[in-house]
Amino acid sequence: MRKFLIAANWKMNMYRQEALELIRGVIEQTKLFPSVDIMVAPPFTVLETVNGEIQNTQIRLGAQDVFFEESGAYTGEISPGMILDAGCTYVIIGHSERRQYFHETDEIINKKVTAALKNHLIPILCVGETWEERKQGRTFLVLNQQILFGLQGIDNEKLSSIIVAYEPVWAIGTGKSATKEQIQEVHAYLRGVIKEFTSSNEMAFNIRILYGGSMNPKNAQEILSQKDVDGGLIGGASLNIDSFSSLVQIAENVQKEKKQE
Numbered sequence: 001m002r003k004f005l006i007a008a009n010w011k012m013n014m015y016r017q018e019a020l021e022l023i024r025g026v027i028e029q030t031k032l033f034p035s036v037d038i039m040v041a042p043p044f045t046v047l048e049t050v051n052g053e054i055q056n057t058q059i060r061l062g063a064q065d066v067f068f069e070e071s072g073a074y075t076g077e078i079s080p081g082m083i084l085d086a087g088c089t090y091v092i093i094g095h096s097e098r099r100q101y102f103h104e105t106d107e108i109i110n111k112k113v114t115a116a117l118k119n120h121l122i123p124i125l126c127v128g129e130t131w132e133e134r135k136q137g138r139t140f141l142v143l144n145q146q147i148l149f150g151l152q153g154i155d156n157e158k159l160s161s162i163i164v165a166y167e168p169v170w171a172i173g174t175g176k177s178a179t180k181e182q183i184q185e186v187h188a189y190l191r192g193v194i195k196e197f198t199s200s201n202e203m204a205f206n207i208r209i210l211y212g213g214s215m216n217p218k219n220a221q222e223i224l225s226q227k228d229v230d231g232g233l234i235g236g237a238s239l240n241i242d243s244f245s246s247l248v249q250i251a252e253n254v255q256k257e258k259k260q261e
């Protein structure tokens with residue numbers, strides 16, 4: 001049975017005081033729901049602030065991005081070792097905002113995933129099609145390429161710790177999530193691609209695939225209930241104590257139901 005992960009991506013939001021209030025509220029409200037994994041990925045500037053608060057809780061720290069070199073003359077970049085040193089367990093890689101605004105290619109993303117794994121970080125590899133690509137019937141082709149290039153050259157042992165996040169670009173921050181049918185269809189497809197890539201049924205079964213894109217307390221129940229959905233990567237709804245905590249609560253309930261099936 002795969003354990004749900006509810007992952008918060010705060011993106012470029014939260015000054016120190018706001019971050020403190022948000023994380024303290026989330027800790028308080030989620031401690032009654034211990035059976036789901038929770039990750040919070042704040043901006044780099046408040047990693048330490050948040051890390052100081054989450055000690056001895058079930059919440060783990062994540063970074064929103066990483067560079068692939070270990071150290072050196074790369075002004076403005078942060079290495080996997082530095083992220084680990086700051087207390088991170090997870091790192092989000094290949095988010096569509098990085099692909100779109102910072103021109104990250106599948107090759108760069110592959111280097112980042114490889115470097116993160118080498119440093120014992122858990123990469124959350126984001127994939128997803130644009131609306132244009134979906135309209136042209138290219139959804140699976142695009143996803144197939146993003147997964148195959150993103151994971152190229154990584155052996156099965158290392159791959160077993162990665163997490164995939166399906167985030168249709170057209171659903172991010174729009175208030176309009178993909179339908180439960182679209183989500184289940186893609187998640188099952190991605191699991192199939194991973195099965196082929198690793199030649200392992202077991203690996204494909206165990207890898208967690210999160211959904212991201214306008215997930216909120218109203219639609220979370222039906223999204224998380226889908227067979228191949230193992231949690232969420234949450235943007236907007238993670239910036240509010242009540243909405244993020246209720247997503248964790250919903251996940252806890254759905255996970256119990258799934259266990260009984």
Ligand SMILES: O=C[C@H](O)COP(=O)(O)O
Nearest residue numbers: 009172173213214235236
């Ligand atoms: O990383 C999170 C995703 O981009 C989803 O963002 P959103 O929940 O604001 O649509």
